[in-house]
Amino acid sequence: MTMRQLGLSIYPNHSNEAEDKAYLLLGEKYGFTRIFMSMLEANDVKATEEKFRRIIEFGNQHGFKTTLDVSPRIFDQLGISYTDLAFFKRIGVAAVRLDQGFNGITEADLSYNPEQLIIELNMSNDTGYLDNILSYQANVPFLYGCHNFYPQVGTGLEDEFFERCTKRFKSRGIHTAAFVSSQVGTQGPWNVNDGLPTRESDRYLPITTQAKSMFMSGLIDDVIIGNAYASEAELKALAALDRYKLSFNVQTVAGINPVERQILLQENHYRRGDSNALVARSTESRVKYRPDANRPHDNTHDFERGDILIGNDDFGVYKNELQVVLKPHHDLRKNKVGSIDDAELPLLKYLYPWTKFTFTAAD
Structure with missing residues (x-):
């Protein structure tokens, strides 16, 4: 069975580097091992490259693995092709999340990237997207799935829809992740932030209840806090959870x-x-x-x-x-x-x- 992990999100385009580092140190203290970062809102990717590299490197030094959320626009801005992920390897990420899908064969080809980066797929759709990718003989151990989060109140996934989408990935042995929302975090990728959960029903629940439900569903391997910065009390409470037994x-x-x-x-x-x-x-x-x-x-x-x-x-x-x-x-x-x-x-x-x-x- 895949070991279940806890993760944090940081937003270097909107945050203070010293505060990000302090947050990651707090996460390390409580056993968090994943970082989610987004480049989707970057207007000038090359100008922010160094900022991203520094904080990713800091996370790597403290036991984290970083997933970077990207879209076709980011590839265009960087002037790179989908067959060359050297840029992402250079700044130290472990995984590249494709917020928007391609044509199936592109994702399958990306899963064989020589940099051996994880290719993380958007799970928040109930279509044959994953089956299409797998039909092109994708490198399954290098494919992960991760849901979206939803900053606008009322727009998170319905529980039944969430389960249907997730089962498509879980039934095929794909490692899965989803987002829960801090009740004190105010920072996200956009200028609207009513919390950052995947499921709408989680938005105003205690963060531990959100995480318990994710883990106990048997569908989610990794739970990531979508908004920054969660309180130390929230991090401590999540760390104390049994990720494998209902409580x-x-x-x-x-x-x-x-x-x-x-x-x-x-x-x-x-x-x-x-x-x-x-x-x-x-x-x-x-x-x-x-x-x-x-x-x-x-x-x-x-x-x-x-x-x-x-x-x-x-x-x-x-x-x-x-x-x-x-x-x-x-x-x-x-x-x-x-x-x-x-x-x-x-x-x-x-x-x-x-x-x-x-x-x-x-x-």
Whole structure:
């Protein structure tokens, strides 16, 4: 399986070099390994070449690999052909992202470039674009995919469209990436910046929730923050995520007891394979904690989607079984011990049979 990475974006045509370097050092501290940079907005590419080269070289020295976003206009301005990527190698990039597609055979030919640069394709289309390129016997290990980001509110991809586009690439073994949006970053490539996510549904969510959804979909290998500069708190929170296991942020109830807290926060959970529509059941705890008493509490109201329940003393053999509510219901034999944060309720769709999951308490 491809190792999942975190990435940052910087915009040398709009930023201060010292601030960019400080941001990259912060990213290095928290384990970020990708840089996304755009040349699309450059009016004079040759005049900005040195600026790009310096910051890319700095990133290379600190463990990053840089992808540079380009278009046919950039090739024209540089006076280079698609058969010669020496310019990009010279300024130190690891990958060239083609914001606009060509004719299929051009992309296939580019994937054999002697500089061995990754050719990154625009994933935000639901067409036969990739199939066309592959039909020309492209060098698949050197083809990556990366979605667009969308600075204007309301214009990000719909979730279902995003999934269809991404599956075209993932099903063919192509390495994938997409963008999430910082809630404090104000810098992007254009003079409109309402955030820079790939999916519209992510625009105003906590950055960790955006990234969890990307990773847990199983469709995205690399998550890149689209806008600069994300806060240190956001970088630290992303670094702390488990990129391979589903986790939920929860608020615990005041009446939670020590046994329930132990079950909720210290045990590794998985949803039983014989799933049902009412609750996601994690049943190992009822065996491990069978001798432990658990008096009823917080059990007289209706349970809502995202509530977390643990069987109490009145639940017989199901005492101390943990359940995540999928459909509202009422049952005096279950104690409510917490609830998943509202922003993370959409993550429940990734709680498949046998899925491993954990909880993190905010309190």
